[in-house]
Amino acid sequence: MAMHCQIGNMDETPMNFDMVGNKTVNPKGAKTVLIKTTGHEKSSFTVVLACTADGAKLRPIIIFKRKTMPKIKIPIGVFVHVNEKGWMDEEGVKLWLDNVWSRRPGGLRQERSLLVWDMFRAHLTTSTKIRLARINTDVAVIPEGLTSLVQPLDVCLNKPFKDCIREQWNEWMVSGEKLFTKGGNMHAPQLDVLCNFVIKAWNDITEETVIRSFKKCGISNSLDGMEDDFLWQDEGEA
Template identity: 55%
Template sequence: MIIYEAKSIAVEKGIHDFTGSPLWCYRFMRPCGLAMHTKTRIAQKMPEEYESKILSFHKFVSDARKRNEFEIGQIGNMDEVPLTFDVPSNRTVDLKGAKTIVVKTSRHEKTRYTVVLSCCADSTKLPPMLIFKRKTFSKEVIPRGVVVHVHEKGWMDENGMRVWVEKVWSKRPGGLLKKPALLVLDQFRAHISETTKKCFKEVKTHLAIIPGGLTSRLQPLNVSIKKPFKVFM
């Protein structure tokens, strides 16, 4: 785009021998403080008056805790993380001067599954739930401490939420005693459906739904857990 614009200016000024080569472009960019970069993640667009919405959410959680006397270990957060079976690196070792660099994979770098992570405010980590894209359960032996669910699209739905409540949330410390709890969730449809709300009501769990567009600021898993988890994987 820089070269295209420069050529247009050259034509306007009657300069006909301007070639606008890539080398010229880099030389032009350097004193202007410009450089090539790899794209970063797409930043979440903040809604209007987001600061007041953040304060309102904090107040809602604080008031709910005072009103219901939730123990710190009974305040939780849950979210889904999409992953692939193969996570190839963009870097590898090869001979100096190699023109073409090939990174070998298992051909499953696009085969996705979902990991459901959850934690409590007292730093308790709850067992992860894996949702695989299949219609039947695998005959593989599942390691202890991991809950497995299947879905034809490999994603969370109302049935998956019911399984998570029964096998993960209800079995947290204090869950079997049905201690009053507060769970922070985003506005994903399966999280806030009437069927899901009924499941949570049965286990005495109140919901704090994060306002749309503010998960990057208000969801603990988004703020501090999911990125290092993905890096580790």
């Protein structure tokens, strides 16, 4: 088996510009609950997260739904890509392999590695397979319907990541700097603000949580059975 630093997991997760939670604070017995938004609940973008079994978190890619690159100063810590649908495609996978996976620790030396990801179509194309072979990366494809059981990002990491972004969005709604249309309608958060949300949320996930996520999914556990208890631990357990 590859060393833990060469075992990785990647996943694409959709996000909305308005990140409304399912909890509000209102007077007891109130019949009407108003949830304030910017009116962009259906506007979305994609975040591509990846990590390795030794606890390292790789640079996120953010894919915005647009034809041209945004004219913003992109914060250090993310890679920004654009796509007319705001979703990952074969070109996005190529960019991720070249700019994130190949640049992880050991990536430039093309040490033999293992990448765990799901059956998304762009992961399985011939050109993707050729590129993976070229950089000495073996692939473990998670069967359909099992990502919630054996994909580290799905099992342990995506939820706290999204929770942290939602908390930042709530803070921005209360006290952040906003832009308005001439008609007085609030714009969604600026793209650089969203980038910073992603950076902070990803940075806040600890190395220990990442390591535990791989063990909980049975990917990096020791072969002597001494770490099998991780398989049965709840996500909140140490």
